[in-house]
Amino acid sequence: MWWILLFLEWLVDWARGTYWYLFGRRSGLCKGTISPLGPLVVDQNKKDRLLRKVPKNLDVIVIGSGIGGLTAAALLAKLGKIVLVLEQDKQAGGLCKTFTEKGFEFDYGFHYLGQLHENSFLKVTLDQITDGQVHFAEQSSHVDTVVIGTGTQHKEYTIYNGKKQMEAHLKKQFPNDTKAVEELFKIMKICSKKIHLLCMLKLFPLWFARFILRSGIADLISPIFRYSCTSTTDVIKSLTSNQDLLTV
Structure with missing residues (x-):
């Protein structure tokens, strides 16, 4: 039954999209709006004068x-x-x-x-x-440093930009948690590539979106729906018990 609802919903959306493409009035957002870069304004008085124009x-x-x-x-x-x-x-x-x-x-x-x-x-x-x-x-490759503890007992962990560089550097700093780091980056990759599914769900009628979520169909489509209801802390805790890695 659910696949019939999915098909009907897709058919309605396809018909609406086709009609808009052929006969709809183009939105102002369809026009190119990129302008040459203007001067940087740091004078607060100039900003205030602009804001007063109601x-x-x-x-x-x-x-x-x-x-x-x-x-x-x-x-x-x-x-x-x-x-x-x-x-x-x-x-x-x-x-x-x-x-x-x-x-x-x-x-x-x-x-x-x-x-x-x-x-x-x-x-x-x-x-x-x-x-x-x-x-x-x-930014440069070294973007941040996390300091845990105080005095002579403190620890420093560095953060590098770039997905591959960041993953490799975390593995180097946490050699006993390489599998946890790998799994975390796999989850991050899934979320970044499937985030559009969460946006698409908001386009559907509320009753249909609730049906997809509560029936478990959404979880069969992608784990992004499950991850969206889970905090980052809980995800990392499921992968490792290393408190330093959890903090970083």
């Missing part, structure tokens, strides 16, 4: 200027809506807020981000949202 005849008001609020506001604006973002803090941006010290701009908490190579999904998405105005500086 437009008239608003279509949408977004409460909160975190990553989610700003993303929604930017996309709605690209669709032609007049959008106002409200923030109770003195500075907009949420996790992406910055502060300036001696002429240099620093991030509050958003320090580094992976998968930003050219034509990657995340890079294309960020360019679409920001008109290509957000650029990231590439």
